[in-house]
Amino acid sequence: MGGMITLYENFDNSENSINGTLKLFSEADIKTVFMTLETSLGGIKNEEAISRLEKFGLNEISKEKVKPWYIQLLLAFLNPFNFILGTLAFVSLFTDVIFVKETERSWISIILIITMILISSLIKFIQEYRSSKTAEKLKNLIVTKVTVVRDNLPMEIDIKTLVPGDIVKLTAGDIVPGDIRIVSSKDLFISQSVLTGESNPVEKYSNLLVKAGAISDLSNIVLMGTNVLSGAATGIVLGTGKHTFLNTISESLKSTKVETSFEKGIDDVSRLLIKFMIFMVPIVFLINGYLKDAWFESLLFSLSVAIGLTPEMLPMIVTGNLTKGAIELSKKKTIVKKLDSIHNFGAMNILCTDKTGTLTQDKVTVVKYLNFKGIDDDNVLYLAYLNSYFQTGLKNLMDRAILEFEEEHYSIKNEYKKIDELPFDFERRRMSVIVEDSDENRTMITKGAIEEMLYISNFVEIDGQVFEIKDEIEEKIKNLVSNLNEDGMRVIGIGKKTLPKDRDLNFSNKDEESLTFVGMLGFLDPPKEGVGDTLKSLYQYGVDVKILTGDNELVTQKICKDIGIEVTGAIDGSYMEAIDDLELKKLLKDTTIFCKLSPLDKARVVRLLKEMGNTVGYMGDGINDAPALRQCDVGISVENGMDIAKESAQIILLEKELSVLLEGVIIGRKIFTNMIKYLKMTASSNFGNVFSVVLASAFLPFLPMLPIQILFQNLLYDISQISIPWDNVDTEDILKPKNWSAESVGKFMVYIGPLSSIFDIITFLIMFYIFKANSPATQALFHTGWFIESILSQTLIIHLIRTRKIPFIESNANIKVILLTSAIMIFALFVPYSKINGTLGFVPMPISYFIWVVLILTGYFFTIIFAKKYFIKKFNSWL
Known part of the structure; x- marks a missing residue:
């Protein structure tokens, strides 16, 4: 092997190249390794470290980078909603510009459609751009340190600035910061489960390798991403970032990512809505095409209905809620590494935690x-x-x-x-x-x-x-x-x-x-003041606390007694080892204390609790907590915890306090409640609208509403919901943990959705018989009447669904929600009297119409109030 520059001159970062290089280093004597990497036990100089950092880059494996703003902006425009709008704009180009006389040409429809595309896409872009920036900023607050020797002096540096040739000191609890050749070691045991899936630790030595096997079997090489279980070692960094073995398999590690309960819930609900759309849209198309013999118009109309049925704002609402939650949590000394985990934080119904530092003061004294x-x-x-x-x-x-x-x-x-x-x-x-x-x-x-x-x-x-x-x-x-x-x-x-x-x-x-x-x-670690009250609050919010500790039962019982925890049962690790999973599951529900546990015992308890249908959080900060942190739904560690614990967790507390965790649970539940509000509002409203469209299509001699009118209405409704992430949440809605449930959304659609169709039908009858909008010549009047009633009722439903109480009397929305929904309602009333009314196909309405609208909305309001009471009584839930 030559010098460092020669070694990496033609380095291609491929798996074969990295594997070959590691094997060469493992077979070389240590003097040759030092010469090749141009270093010594005294380490490299700081100036040389800066130069190498520029050459080899930050010590990070390849990962999905935050997309540049212009890419995010482009992607914001690429969605089905904009595709349909673009199609309508293209059709309008022929019908309003190309195939008409020059004196009759109008660009207003096209300008309006382009405006709608810009508004909807820019709203989505702004939300997602802010979210990505916030998430990246929060992640950067968590810094992992590594001990190196530079200029003959030991020092702690950010792991990202590690370079090949650095001399590293490893001790128990450290994550191996790069691919490293061991120079000296003592009883060094490494967990390689992140790479090999093998849970048993492997001992590594500094001796010369005689025969090389698989890369993970190289006895004098430790690989980036593994962690030190026990012992100590000094090593020389061979490769960092993209020059590591971990980087070559990072894509395969991503592909084996376990689906979280959050992702699974979103997928289940989305599939439900897609099935509904696939079933209903062809019916709308066939009815209108057959009865009106206008298949092209019917196609555009049914595509517009499909867009109306699609909760296209769901990604924005979800991202906006999660980002807002992450910012709120950061103000309360809680850092979120992965936004999705906020949902699991709120959905958690069992918290497993160690005793030391959580229930106690973490100030051990010899007594x-x-x-x-x-x-x-x-x-x-x-x-x-x-x-x-x-x-x-x-x-x-x-x-x-x-x-x-x-x-x-x-x-x-x-x-x-x-x-x-x-x-x-x-x-x-x-x-x-x-x-x-x-x-x-x-x-x-x-x-x-x-x-x-x-x-x-x-x-x-x-x-x-x-x-x-x-x-x-x-x-x-x-x-x-x-x-x-x-x-x-x-x-x-x-x-x-x-x-x-x-x-x-x-x-x-x-x-x-x-x-x-x-x-x-004998050591004493006194209970924390106020921890008993916090635990009572957690119980009130439906979170059952279980103590998983390596300590013995008597000490744990005494602490629990002092802080007021009611202990319903206790078992130890030796008893757990003697029984199978089925028998242990029978004991888990009524057991409070699990004592004298090994790391694998803790992970087993968490795994079985999850299999029993619980959403399990685990709070830990030590090496022995890492397996359980990886196994649970939401892993919670602390800023001064071990590197491997922080790496395994999704939530990092800047203070090891249950009170901080309780605030996180409450914020998580508020976030989920606001997300489910949007979904149930949209699902029920869309379900009712499709019913109305199907019925209207069957007896009207014209389309119930023009495609552009449906899309315009849908855009206004979507804008009215943008403020939902900032909405207030009733205390009753966060007292119990909740999860995504397609069944719950389905019930809500079926029971609440059709109620709006009743009042839509009343509107149809009034427009058809009282205002004589019953022929193609008067269809603009019909369209305008239904548009106003529909957008007002859809906007009103936001306030009716957002709370199980009586809106405006027992529960008020956030001022942002009130102002935005009011603005949309006023704007909808103004549109038929504006200059764009002709473009949209609207006409001014007679004053008497608004008396009927007030009566219809009043009836709708009280109908939903009574239906809400029935629904809550029948299913014991609302949001």
């Missing part, structure tokens, strides 16, 4: 350091201090508490040097350091969960003497621990083992045996 007799013993504290001080892996809250407590109370000077360590993992639930004193005496100091410590301890230290652990001694230790747990303390055990001076330095987990149990430490 007990006891020997076998239950007496405070400085030696126990000293050994714990040495263990925590020398470990290089992830220091948890208890490690920090030990170090702070020891320094504050004793200021013990370090009399040892570290020889090795055995990092923590979630299977052993313990970690060890091997230290050596000035006389070269070596000691293994181990701390961990009590059960695991007793399992590897054959002896106990009592008053400076060592005795074999017998049943009664073990029972006494367990009783001591139980008493501490009942007082709400978390307890870990401390043990030691003397090692021979002449043994080799290749220590492993197998050395953790025949230890001497020295004592235990």
Whole structure:
């Protein structure tokens, strides 16, 4: 291999090229790797890093980039609505311009249609452009850091600025930031499930690879996107961004994306509306074509009806609602990585969460350091201090508490040097350091969960003497621990083992045996103030909280009791392992606490809760939470959580507070309620209009309304709904979690939609018999009368459907909704008297007509009010 420039000169980023390069690096000795990448253990210089960043680009895999504004603008014009309008404009070019006398030519129809296209498309563009900008801005608030060595100094940098040749320090909880050749490591276990689907961790080493297999099997290479479960390593970055193995498979990873409940719900509802349109539109076409013998006009008319039936504003309404929600949440210290997750946030009916930092203050303090007799013993504290001080892996809250407590109370000077360590993992639930004193005496100091410590301890230290652990001694230790747990303390055990001076330095987990149990430490993490009230509020909003913790049952029970959680059942990980999924499902509903869980146990609980039909949220910030965060409907982490937890979550809280989460749930439900408002308004209104069109087509000697009139009416109705994302939401509508339901929308269409047809028919009869609009010569009067009544009733329905209460009396819409709908109604009344009335085929209406309109709208108003009460009583729901 040559120098760096030579290596990447003809680099084509293909899978074969990257695979070949990684295998070459894995087979080369480390000196050659350093020479090839022109670096050293002291790292590259900052100036060189800037130069390489310009050459290789940001450390990001290929992803769907935000489209430039001009592409978004172009796409806003490409939709079926504009296609039909364009077709009508094209036809108008022949009928109004080309095939008529020069003195009769009129461009007004074409200008009007183009104006309609511009208005509808620009509204859509503005909403979507703002949404994409907001989403990108919120994502950029979450920065992932990586520890590198540059200019011989360790420093934290944004992962995006990592470059080939950088020297990286990896520890437990880190996401591997690029394709990396390991220089040195200690008990490094990597989860590669994101690439291979294999859940078991793989150990990686710094030794020279002898035989290369699959890329993921290269024992001295760690790949971008995988994560460090335990251990530590130093490595040299081989490739970043588009030069990584992950980039070559990113497209296949996208294609296997799991459909969210939000996407599935939207698809189900859309399919329902499409089926309705496919069924009804041909009927409209055939009736009008057969009875009026005007097939071309009937085709244009039925296509216009199809557009009227299509909820073309749904993407804009959905995007507008989600964007507004994301902005609101950001003001409340909640960052949304994926807009769709806001819906799941609100739809969540079960929240699974850890205990530490969520229910407690996340401020662990050492309160007990006891020997076998239950007496405070400085030696126990000293050994714990040495263990925590020398470990290089992830220091948890208890490690920090030990170090702070020891320094504050004793200021013990370090009399040892570290020889090795055995990092923590979630299977052993313990970690060890091997230290050596000035006389070269070596000691293994181990701390961990009590059960695991007793399992590897054959002896106990009592008053400076060592005795074999017998049943009664073990029972006494367990009783001591139980008493501490009942007082709400978390307890870990401390043990030691003397090692021979002449043994080799290749220590492993197998050395953790025949230890001497020295004592235990008790930690207190008090409950948070106000968390009990927040939990009660979550219950009131239909969210059941379940505690999934690695701690034991007694400690968790005590915390739950202190904050007022009613515990209906508790099971632990060992019991869960002994039963199958079917049996566990029977226990899940009535179980509040799941304790002593492994990461896979947590993911299993979440998976089974989802299979039972729940929308499950999971809140976690550690390595052990990553599997559950990926499994749930909405993953929630915190800004200072582990990288792998933040990467797996869709929602990031800037504060680990349930009160912040509660606000997110409420906003999510408001967002969904406003989305479903639009859908039910549109679906029911369109359903009624089609009924009206079919009936009118059967007895009228002319089209019930001209194609351009239907499209114009549809445009006005769509504009009137633009303000819905800003609408007020009644408290009753957000007390329970909701999901998309095609069945619910279908019921609403069938029960509420036809009611508007009753008043449409009354309008038809009035226009036909009272105002004598009953022939082709007077069809303009008929069209105008129905247009006004239809647009006024459609706009009125916005206020009737937006609340289960009586509108304008018990519940008022947001001022933006009131102003916009009022403006549309006034504009609709003005159109027949404007200069464009001839272009649209409208005529001024007699004053007496408006008396009839007021009576019709009043009847419609009270009919919907009574129908609403019946519907709510029958189905116990409205929105």
